[in-house]
Ligand SMILES: Nc1ncnc2c1ncn2[C@@H]1O[C@H](COP(=O)(O)OP(=O)(O)OP(=O)(O)O)[C@@H](O)[C@H]1O
Ligand SMILES: Nc1ncnc2c1ncn2[C@@H]1O[C@H](COP(=O)(O)OP(=O)(O)OP(=O)(O)O)[C@@H](O)[C@H]1O
């Protein structure tokens with residue numbers, strides 16, 4: 246469902262030239278629960294952004310749903326991102342001027358119709374409660390904001406979920422709750438690609454890929470890696 | 471060095487009234503390494519902000535270095551915050567228009583003189599390297615930004631370090647490196663209060679306090695709690 250071939254990413258901004266990805270080959274199978282682990286600065290977020298068509302590689306090929314995204318128009322790319330892929334950002338990316346409920350409903354407005362009930366169900370599923378629905382992001386704790394970002398990524402019931410460190414700000418119980426949500430979506434056939442530095446979570450995945458200095462250095466089942 | 475008595479914090483903004491802290495009594499001893507753990511939304515950040523004189527309680531008393539902070543002028547409060555307390559925020563709070571090096575040197579300018587060498591040493595100590603010094607925060611990975619925020623909190627060699635989830639975005643090796651930095655500062659006599667949801671880190675502390683729904687429910691040595 247997502248294929249990367251020889252993907253390189255070079256950041257050439259300001260004083261330094263950083264090779265964040267140095268030739269990554271990766272095929273994500275439909276319905277797979279894939280985990281990407283690796284040290285801070287190894288290129289995980291860069292890889293996930295390219296997989297979600299939020300960024301383009303410096304060289305190499307990227308196919309999403311069998312189509313090469315470098316050939317797609319901006320409009321087609323946006324359609325893939327809104328309908329097909331749900332993205333949980335490492336920095337949450339909530340809209341500060343919208344309430345919790347409005348943040349989760351926002352992607353729905355881009356697709357078709359609205360569904361306040363559906364948004365509320367998603368917020369309860371990630372462990373939030375009614376008292377949070379009408380709050381603004383700056384009135385929430387770190388872990389509460391993170392869970393709103395997860396609910397928002399699921400708003401459009403995407404086929405592919407790309408999650409960047411979705412449990413970074415959560416305690417054990419809430420981390421477990423989020424992993425249960427991802428697992429049940431995966432059992433319904435959704436493809437999940439999750440970046441994490443918490444190695445205790447790898448057991449939830451089908452396959453683990455280890456990234457180091459912009460290259461995949463290891464790959465296998467959770468207990469092999 | 472920090473004393474809280476009967477501290478309550480109520481957020482009365484917008485649609486809901488949230489009692490984030492419901493009567494907290496806590497005495498932090500000089501040179502102690504104290505860890506505060508608890509679920510997402512339990513009041514940890516609120517507690518740390520009040521301990522660092524960044525926020526005031528709704529009721530209750532707060533003493534820092536033996537002085538009641540409710541009696542202090544804004545100027546005296548700012549002086550305590552700049553000279554005495556180093557704060558690592560959960561959301562990093564880096565200044566986007568300054569480079570990494572300028573961010574770490576920024577608090578130094580508020581105190582006396584500047585020390586570029588010192589700032590560079592702190593950045594190397596938290597595991598960053600020269601290639602990062604002249605970058606802007608949006609050119610860094612999540613874990614790299616977090617480490618700049620830690621270096622900045624240590625810029626003024628504060629006596630008390632308040633750190634809110636300082637390893638949330640870091641892999642095991644970099645988490646360990648940060649804990650080593652805190653431990654060595656603690657052995658030099660600095661007082662450290664750290665909030666974390668990573669229970670595997672409690673072994674580094676002298677004492678652990680468990681917060682739940684705005685109240686301290688448990689307290690003891692790492693292996694007791
Ligand atoms: N500005 C605010 N206005 C209203 N409610 C707030 C505000 N800031 C925090 N809260 C609420 O107070 C409670 C405690 O928040 P706090 O940020 O202290 O929790 P926390 O323990 O740090 O959580 P986390 O582990 O998720 O960071 C939460 O339920 C949160 O929704
Ligand atoms: N906009 C940018 N300009 C320059 N360099 C960048 C930019 N974004 C990222 N980098 C660099 O590319 C490398 C990879 O960054 P990336 O964010 O993908 O890492 P990561 O594995 O997600 O790290 P973390 O676990 O800390 O979030 C880092 O060394 C970072 O400094």
Ligand SMILES: [Mg+2]
Pocket residue numbers: 289290291335409611612613
């Ligand atoms: Mg990242």
Ligand SMILES: [Mg+2]
Pocket residue numbers: 386387388514515516560634
């Ligand atoms: Mg917090």
